[in-house]
Amino acid sequence: MIQIKKLVKEYSSRQGTFLALDNVSLHIPKGAIYGIIGLSGAGKSTLVRCLNLLEKPSSGQIIIAGQDLTQLSGKALRQARQNIGMIFQHFYLLQSRTVAENIAFPLEIAGLHKREITARVEELLHLVGLKDKATSYPAQLSGGQKQRVGIARSLATKPQVLLCDEATSALDPQTTLSILNLLRDINQKLGLTIVMITHEMKVVKEICTDVAVIHEARIVEYGPIEFVFTQPQSDIGREFIATVFPTELQADVLSEIATHKDSEIVRIQFLGSRASDPIITDLLKACDVRANILYGSIDHIRSTLFGTLTLELLGNPEQLQQAHQYLASRELKVEVIQRAL
Numbered sequence: 481m482i483q484i485k486k487l488v489k490e491y492s493s494r495q496g497t498f499l500a501l502d503n504v505s506l507h508i509p510k511g512a513i514y515g516i517i518g519l520s521g522a523g524k525s526t527l528v529r530c531l532n533l534l535e536k537p538s539s540g541q542i543i544i545a546g547q548d549l550t551q552l553s554g555k556a557l558r559q560a561r562q563n564i565g566m567i568f569q570h571f572y573l574l575q576s577r578t579v580a581e582n583i584a585f586p587l588e589i590a591g592l593h594k595r596e597i598t599a600r601v602e603e604l605l606h607l608v609g610l611k612d613k614a615t616s617y618p619a620q621l622s623g624g625q626k627q628r629v630g631i632a633r634s635l636a637t638k639p640q641v642l643l644c645d646e647a648t649s650a651l652d653p654q655t656t657l658s659i660l661n662l663l664r665d666i667n668q669k670l671g672l673t674i675v676m677i678t679h680e681m682k683v684v685k686e687i688c689t690d691v692a693v694i695h696e697a698r699i700v701e702y703g704p705i706e707f708v709f710t711q712p713q714s715d716i717g718r719e720f721i722a723t724v725f726p727t728e729l730q731a732d733v734l735s736e737i738a739t740h741k742d743s744e745i746v747r748i749q750f751l752g753s754r755a756s757d758p759i760i761t762d763l764l765k766a767c768d769v770r771a772n773i774l775y776g777s778i779d780h781i782r783s784t785l786f787g788t789l790t791l792e793l794l795g796n797p798e799q800l801q802q803a804h805q806y807l808a809s810r811e812l813k814v815e816v817i818q819r820a821l
């Protein structure tokens with residue numbers, strides 16, 4: 481649906497040029513909820529603003545639904561933009577217009593008849609659960625309700641793509657969840673492709689199908705979220721994952737265990753139905769090792785169960801090797817965190 485090819489964005493100022501996007505390429509498939517995560521200043525907003533040409537790329541291509549936006553200007557670009565909705569952290573609603581009038585705004589600009597506008601606004605109010613707020617003004621709404629108006633307005637012209645720039649960053653955790661659920665519903669009901677720009681891994685974990693990590697203007701890793709969460713390739717990717725799945729052991733625990741003889745610490749990860757397998761019981765039955773549970777958690781990545789178990793395994797080198805072979809035969813991802821000397 482979206483092809484980003486060798487995208488470069490440089491900002492020029494009196495101090496010189498600053499490279500905000502460095503050769504970014506990404507394919508966002510139709511129907512995906514694609515997270516783009518990065519620290520402040522990584523280039524996320526620049527990337528999302530380049531996607532609808534609010535920001536003009538220095539070079540590279542943005543191909544949406546087969547059309548290269550970088551080749552368009554004037555009326556053709558305005559028309560192509562109708563296929564791309566956008567929502568923002570600070571909503572940007574028109575304060576002097578009611579909820580219904582805010583949602584109607586892009587339809588008025590598109591030149592629809594009043595009757596068509598009224599019908600479409602009704603439909604959208606229903607979709608975002610704001611039927612009873614049609615005549616309210618933005619100042620009378622909560623943050624979550626304002627974002628619902630933003631979503632309805634962005635969908636007015638029936639776009640195929642929705643860009644979300646930190647859309648839940650100004651909301652409390654519960655409201656964030658309700659907005660994420662709404663976006664997931666819309667993605668499923670309308671087959672909309674959603675790009676979520678965020679600095680919060682919990683947003684990615686909740687609804688994204690895929691994620692790209694952007695760091696210092698470059699994409700440092702990307703892929704389906706189950707893959708990135710279980711096999712992160714970059715330090716920054718690992719740091720983001722640790723914000724939602726903290727598995728680090730305290731340094732004093734590690735140094736205490738380091739004094740044990742014939743011991744190693746392993747972290748095991750499970751996905752899907754494996755997360756509820758009785759893995760320790762099975763391991764101890766199959767192998768002549770002892771196990772000491774140091775940390776365990778079970779959570780989900782989107783709707784898939786995700787478990788982490790950190791164990792101290794005790795046994796001689798052959799017994800430990802046997803345990804590794806057993807865990808590998810169960811197709812579990814095992815990482816050795818520390819081995820006794």
Ligand SMILES: Nc1ncnc2c1ncn2[C@@H]1O[C@H](COP(=O)(O)OP(=O)(O)OP(=O)(O)O)[C@@H](O)[C@H]1O
Nearest residue numbers: 491498500518519520521522523524525526527679
């Ligand atoms: N108009 C501009 N002129 C010069 N530099 C800019 C401009 N806009 C952004 N930058 C710089 O480009 C880099 C990326 O900015 P961008 O806003 O894309 O980051 P971000 O990842 O969205 O960060 P944040 O989450 O803090 O908004 C930053 O170092 C920023 O200072």
